[in-house]
Amino acid sequence: MIYVLVSLAIAALIIGPQLWVRFVLWRHSSEIGDMPGSGAELAQHLIERFELDGVKVIKAGPDQNYYSPSEKIVALSPDVYHGKSVTAVAVAAHEVGHAIQFCKEEPVSKLRDKYLTRAHHIKRIGAGILLFAPILTLLIKSPVIFLWIGVVAVITVLASALMYVAILPEEYDASFNKALPILREGYLPEHLLSKAHSVLKACALTYVAGALLDVLRLWRWIRFFR
Template identity: 60%
Template sequence: MTTWVCLCNITPMPFLIVLILLIVFGPNLWVKHVLRKHQKHIESLDGTGSELALHLIERFELDGVEVIKGKVDEDYYDPKNKVVCLSPEVHDGQSLTAVAVAAHEVGHAIQFYKQEPVSRLREKYLSKAHAIKHYGMMFLMASPILGLVFRLPHLTLLTIVIGVITMVVSVLMYVAVLPEEFDASFNKAMPILEEGYITEEQLPKVRQILRACAMTYVAGAMADMLNLWRWIRFIR
């Protein structure tokens, strides 16, 4: 005897929750997976990430730019202080991830040193993203007190709407910086590394790493949306 199942009785909520989790955490997990996947030490490479960064700074005559060792997963270029910060696994590592990330960050240094238009995207949009997130989180923290003092109707709904708008706008601001990130990866780092710093067989792996580097900001912003859920649960 065949048992028929009515699909209308199956709640879509678990699938919706899984979909939301994939959207929020998927990009960040993918970026970390790619970077860790290619951290294996390769003896044939000419040096570590920091040594490559110093070499490229000298080669492109980026006067005043320094290389420092940062904390775990702390890879960035600080245009204000002219500092290429590399995480320990990149700074001291002799791997495809190390050389690709180092070249990507030096790519940012080249953008700012040459004052290319794409280098202005970070200043224009990231500062706004930080401000929006800051004020949005301040409202979420203050909303319980506002509700008690002013007896605001539908406060929970208002809080959720403002929280969602805050995080969505913040993510969109990070998306707006993508052209700068892709330029550092594929108009700067990739052509440099193709000149002989890596082998022909290593190019597809390095291309994947550089794509992950370009997506780091957006992936981090998506993961930040977890804070929204925590505050909404706290307020409720």
């Protein structure tokens, strides 16, 4: 019974941040009638205002909001691209905040190149090891090999999660040193700024919440192998 309760508590701690991020974005996604423009229109305006040469705004798939430094693209999900809500405006400002970081070659923008690419590679390696571990164990017929494969897989997934945490300064800078001061300049009325603050905090923690889910998936794989 204690094992079940501990397992549930750990799962809640891991899943909780992801659910919180989704809840905050959903909570403030109601359309505001007198909002002067959509997320895409605000993003385009900010790109022109800050003279971010070559940066374009595109409509991406559902839940896909990001800035691609290599393509110089601010990608916004349909509800953010067309939306006129606090969530749409805040998310658009956050992604343009990333564009400002990279176009101005700010030191904080180096964190993504240094850690995020490595995190993706390590994550794929860990997933591949977990996928082929049972097959290799059956072929080699050695539990010791399986044990070492498991250890390597655990290390790779945890390392990936830690690298997501390492880019938090970049995410917080985009939210609170870029997007929030911009929105305070009259893009949002005063009574909506606290809501925008919540949305921007959720944006900053998106990668960490996703990394925690990777840890949960790892735990489920380990239980399956056992």
